[in-house]
Amino acid sequence: MTARAHPIGGVILAVEGVSLAFGGVQALREVSFDVREHEVRAIIGPNGAGKSSMLNVINGVYHPQQGTIRYLGREYHDMDSHEVAASGISRTFQNLALFKGMTVLDNIMAGRNLKMRTNLLLQALRIGPALREELEHREAVERIIDFLEIQAYRKIPVGRLPYGLQKRVDLARALAMEPRLLLLDEPMAGMNVEEKQDMCRFILDVNDQFGTTIVLIEHDMGVVMDISDRVVVLDYGRKIGDGTPDDVRANQAVIDAYLGVSH
Amino acid sequence: MRKNWPVLALGAALLVGLALPLATGASSLGFYIEVLLGGLMTGVLYSLVALGFALIFKASGVFNFAQGAMVLFAALAVARLAEAVPLWLAIVLATAIMVALAWVIERVVLRPLVNQEGVTLLMATLGVTYFLDGFGQTVWGSDIYKIDLGIAKEPVMILEKLFEGGILVNKEDFLVAMVAAGLVAGLTLFFQKTATGRALRAVADDHQAAQSVGIPLNHIWVIIWSVAGFVALVAGVIWGSQLGVQFSLAQVALKALPVVILGGFTSIAGAIVGGLIIGVGEKMAEVFLGPVLVKAFDLAGGGIENWFAYVLALLFLLVRPEGLFGEKHIDRV
Numbered sequence: 001m002t003a004r005a006h007p008i009g010g011v012i013l014a015v016e017g018v019s020l021a022f023g024g025v026q027a028l029r030e031v032s033f034d035v036r037e038h039e040v041r042a043i044i045g046p047n048g049a050g051k052s053s054m055l056n057v058i059n060g061v062y063h064p065q066q067g068t069i070r071y072l073g074r075e076y077h078d079m080d081s082h083e084v085a086a087s088g089i090s091r092t093f094q095n096l097a098l099f100k101g102m103t104v105l106d107n108i109m110a111g112r113n114l115k116m117r118t119n120l121l122l123q124a125l126r127i128g129p130a131l132r133e134e135l136e137h138r139e140a141v142e143r144i145i146d147f148l149e150i151q152a153y154r155k156i157p158v159g160r161l162p163y164g165l166q167k168r169v170d171l172a173r174a175l176a177m178e179p180r181l182l183l184l185d186e187p188m189a190g191m192n193v194e195e196k197q198d199m200c201r202f203i204l205d206v207n208d209q210f211g212t213t214i215v216l217i218e219h220d221m222g223v224v225m226d227i228s229d230r231v232v233v234l235d236y237g238r239k240i241g242d243g244t245p246d247d248v249r250a251n252q253a254v255i256d257a258y259l260g261v262s263h
Numbered sequence: 264m265r266k267n268w269p270v271l272a273l274g275a276a277l278l279v280g281l282a283l284p285l286a287t288g289a290s291s292l293g294f295y296i297e298v299l300l301g302g303l304m305t306g307v308l309y310s311l312v313a314l315g316f317a318l319i320f321k322a323s324g325v326f327n328f329a330q331g332a333m334v335l336f337a338a339l340a341v342a343r344l345a346e347a348v349p350l351w352l353a354i355v356l357a358t359a360i361m362v363a364l365a366w367v368i369e370r371v372v373l374r375p376l377v378n379q380e381g382v383t384l385l386m387a388t389l390g391v392t393y394f395l396d397g398f399g400q401t402v403w404g405s406d407i408y409k410i411d412l413g414i415a416k417e418p419v420m421i422l423e424k425l426f427e428g429g430i431l432v433n434k435e436d437f438l439v440a441m442v443a444a445g446l447v448a449g450l451t452l453f454f455q456k457t458a459t460g461r462a463l464r465a466v467a468d469d470h471q472a473a474q475s476v477g478i479p480l481n482h483i484w485v486i487i488w489s490v491a492g493f494v495a496l497v498a499g500v501i502w503g504s505q506l507g508v509q510f511s512l513a514q515v516a517l518k519a520l521p522v523v524i525l526g527g528f529t530s531i532a533g534a535i536v537g538g539l540i541i542g543v544g545e546k547m548a549e550v551f552l553g554p555v556l557v558k559a560f561d562l563a564g565g566g567i568e569n570w571f572a573y574v575l576a577l578l579f580l581l582v583r584p585e586g587l588f589g590e591k592h593i594d595r596v
Contacts, residue, residue, distance in 0.1 A: 082480070088475065093475075099473075100468055107465070
């Protein structure tokens with residue numbers, strides 16, 4: 001790998017001893033790991049390992065029964081999704097949660113919501129600061145549209161786009177928030193080889209150009225190993241491996257989890 | 264396109280029904296236009312109530328049964344406040360009351376029930392309906408009150424030269440139509456052109472995704488219920504000035520139900536067009552279909568106004584369940 005524009009820095013997110021249960025189902029058991037600034041951190045594991053639960057805990061959708069999450073040195077408890085978003089963490093969804101009736105442009109502009117400051121009346125009349133603000137945000141959004149190569153689809157309602165492009169709009173909307181930490185929930189799920197390669201390239205470019213720290217979930221090990229700096233492996237809600245892709249590949253517990261062994 | 268024939272057939276039947284009284288010479292042109300205008304005016308009022316339904320359903324997926332009660336409550340507030348202060352101030356104060364009400368409903372009813380089934384929320388709004396009906400009487404009293412907009416009510420005769428007998432119209436009716444049009448234009452602008460409007464549409468589309476980009480659901484719900492409260496106030500003032508502010512205003516909400524079915528639950532344009540279709544349709548049916556039924560089948564012939572809207576809505580559910588302007592749901596499997 002060539003020298004990075006944004007060298008990996010200190011820990012910005014620390015997950016410590018997190019346990020999460022839904023009734024009798026233990027989704028996560030005392031999981032701990034950290035994420036360093038500017039790195040691409042993957043969470044992998046077989047189906048049902050607790051990957052999505054982990055992401056939803058970080059994102060504030062679920063509140064863990066035990067353990068803490070420290071973001072930028074501050075512990076957070078029971079934060080709602082929108083509060084997490086306001087603190088600079090954005091995400092994409094495994095099963096696309098786009099605003100289907102709205103155009104690509106409006107979807108991405110909605111991602112700028114937190115950055116809008118002018119009041120309602122000025123917005124409605126489109127005068128003064130409101131117009132200037134709208135234009136500024138529009139410019140930022142145009143840069144993202146160029147970056148993800150979706151110029152041709154600006155005015156099309158998202159619901160009509162093919163799946164691979166919808167995934168890209170989902171990423172665009174998350175990027176529009178200019179997040180410091182970006183959570184990607186199975187960004188490659190359901191894609192063909194070519195779309196996967198595109199998505200890998202975009203993820204690496206985001207990390208490289210904006211220095212965005214990325215936490216991504218994936219169950220396809222091959223893809224992850226190529227683009228991640230460090231990998232956490234979950235199985236049945238427990239952490240069974242943590243380290244560089246090479247470490248993880250050589251880890252016997254990980255191999256067993258993926259290939260299956262008789263316990 | 265082939266599948267659209269039931270919709271086209273229904274539309275054609277309505278148009279034929281609309282044209283028949285004139286074509287058969289059952290009515291003079293002047294009288295016909297009077298009935299038509301009367302229907303449109305009633306339709307505008309239905310539209311205003313339906314608009315409140317559509318707004319809340321669009322943004323929160325809640326079918327707000329209490330919209331009619333909100334109309335009554337707002338109208339009572341304006342009528343009683345106007346006894347003490349000038350009308351414009353009464354309207355401003357009542358608007359503030361409706362915003363406060365929206366805030367309380369969000370806090371006490373919606374927030375604890377977030378992510379519950381639609382039926383649960385519907386039942387909750389049913390509860391809000393009865394609470395508002397009663398609470399309105401507790402606070403404002405249960406007599407019939409009047410709201411005086413200060414506009415001459417006596418009808419004016421226009422176009423006397425064109426038709427024998429001319430057409431009787433009412434100045435206030437025109438004002439009402441203008442207000443409704445202005446309200447719709449304003450709301451459309453708000454939804455399509457402002458960042459807040461975009462956030463509202465985003466919430467309407469997907470709650471979780473909206474939260475993930477930092478849109479706080481609670482604020483959005485307060486805003487949308489406030490807007491619906493304001494729309495209820497406009498409807499209440501107009502209706503109240505024509506019929507007097509009384510308990511039966513709340514029943515108007517039941518007429519708005521077929522309107523939203525016809526227009527599509529999530530569509531502002533649908534609420535307006537649906538209201539006009541039902542307003543005109545039921546008036547026409549009452550005036551022109553009634554006598555035909557009397558003659559042909561020896562029925563009593565009255566009361567068509569009461570069921571026409573529902574039969575039409577039922578037919579629409581059969582041929583076009585998403586309504587005229589509703590979003591058709593295509594699920595990817």
